[in-house]
Amino acid sequence: MNDHDFYVYSAIGLLAVCTLLTRTTFMLFGHRMPLSEEVRRALRYAPAAALTAIIVPELLPWRAQSGGAVVDERLLAALVAIWLFHKTRNSLVMIAGGMVFFWILRAALQYI
Amino acid sequence: MLEGLTAVRPALIATFTWGLVSGVAMVKSGLTESAAAMMTLLVYAGSAQLTSLPLIATGAPLWLIFAAGCIVNLRFVIFSAALAPYFQGLKWYKRLAYGFFTTDMSFVLFMPRFGDAKTRGTPEQRWFFLGTIAPGWIVWQASSMLGIVLGSIVPTSWSLEFAAVLALMAITIPLANSRPMLVSMMFTGVAAWLSQGLPLRLGLLVSVIVGIVSGIWAERRYRKRR
Numbered sequence: 001m002n003d004h005d006f007y008v009y010s011a012i013g014l015l016a017v018c019t020l021l022t023r024t025t026f027m028l029f030g031h032r033m034p035l036s037e038e039v040r041r042a043l044r045y046a047p048a049a050a051l052t053a054i055i056v057p058e059l060l061p062w063r064a065q066s067g068g069a070v071v072d073e074r075l076l077a078a079l080v081a082i083w084l085f086h087k088t089r090n091s092l093v094m095i096a097g098g099m100v101f102f103w104i105l106r107a108a109l110q111y112i
Numbered sequence: 113m114l115e116g117l118t119a120v121r122p123a124l125i126a127t128f129t130w131g132l133v134s135g136v137a138m139v140k141s142g143l144t145e146s147a148a149a150m151m152t153l154l155v156y157a158g159s160a161q162l163t164s165l166p167l168i169a170t171g172a173p174l175w176l177i178f179a180a181g182c183i184v185n186l187r188f189v190i191f192s193a194a195l196a197p198y199f200q201g202l203k204w205y206k207r208l209a210y211g212f213f214t215t216d217m218s219f220v221l222f223m224p225r226f227g228d229a230k231t232r233g234t235p236e237q238r239w240f241f242l243g244t245i246a247p248g249w250i251v252w253q254a255s256s257m258l259g260i261v262l263g264s265i266v267p268t269s270w271s272l273e274f275a276a277v278l279a280l281m282a283i284t285i286p287l288a289n290s291r292p293m294l295v296s297m298m299f300t301g302v303a304a305w306l307s308q309g310l311p312l313r314l315g316l317l318v319s320v321i322v323g324i325v326s327g328i329w330a331e332r333r334y335r336k337r338r
Binding site: 010012020030054062099103 | 119129140143144150151154155157159161163166167171178179181182183185187189191192193195196197199204208211258270271274275277278279280281282283284285287288296297301305308309319324325331
């Protein structure tokens with residue numbers, strides 16, 4: 001096993017521990033530790049914040065080394081996808097539509 | 113159990129899509145097919161898997177991957193705190209199993225139905241729950257494996273990993289269901305953009321803290337106004 005494999009498998013192992021900790025701790029020991037209302041409230045904001053914090057740099061990366069791309073097809077395709085989701089409330093339509101628009105934009109930008 | 117199976121059926125299309133996208137995304141972000149299969153079987157948490165992929169691809173430190181996975185999974189702490197009374201009295205390994213296989217979908221189907229039940233922990237309730245988690249697991253694993261196979265066939269130039277970002281967005285957008293939550297997500301977004309130059313992708317943790325603080329701040333503000 002090389003270093004990179006070891007890194008990847010360690011990450012997978014740790015994520016499995018995440019799943020176990022978050023899903024089973026209360027099932028196993030819940031009767032011993034009631035959650036206060038403040039803690040519940042704070043916990044509600046954390047997952048949405050983590051997801052947002054992962055998505056934003058994927059769509060709006062800093063591009064100092066490439067001279068700063070002005071038009072990014074990812075961001076535009078994402079905006080179209082959000083609009084599609086708003087219209088249809090369907091994640092399947094959103095993902096498929098976003099991908100198709102992304103391909104069209106990328107093909108179009110090559111000819112400019 | 114039949115009622116659980118019937119209730120979960122419409123949701124399985126969504127599960128199938130997620131599994132497929134996650135499978136493709138794992139392979140496209142550089143995981144080998146066996147690592148991807150292992151991840152699907154052991155982690156069994158789509159949003160945590162999709163969240164960790166960009167981190168793994170950039171070689172972020174392991175503790176940060178662990179932290180990010182736990183934060184995204186925090187909703188399950190709330191879910192299991194609500195579900196636990198229905199499974200008390202069972203042997204520990206059964207509670208462990210019910211906990212591990214709990215999904216967003218099963219929680220969303222279970223609570224409106226049995227949330228106000230007079231007695232908690234009847235066999236009927238447990239069978240219903242089992243009816244929702246069993247097909248979810250089977251469909252998720254099958255579609256993930258299909259995605260892993262497809263991901264290794266489809267050329268990289270199609271940029272299918274972008275579908276993973278779209279899939280994460282499809283989980284995130286419905287969460288913006290209240291004004292404080294929207295405020296929190298906007299502050300998080302700005303923080304995430306500004307802090308992305310920080311080493312070790314520490315911007316992620318900074319942004320989460322900004323998100324929680326601004327969310328609670330917004331909640332207090334809106335309550336005062338009323």
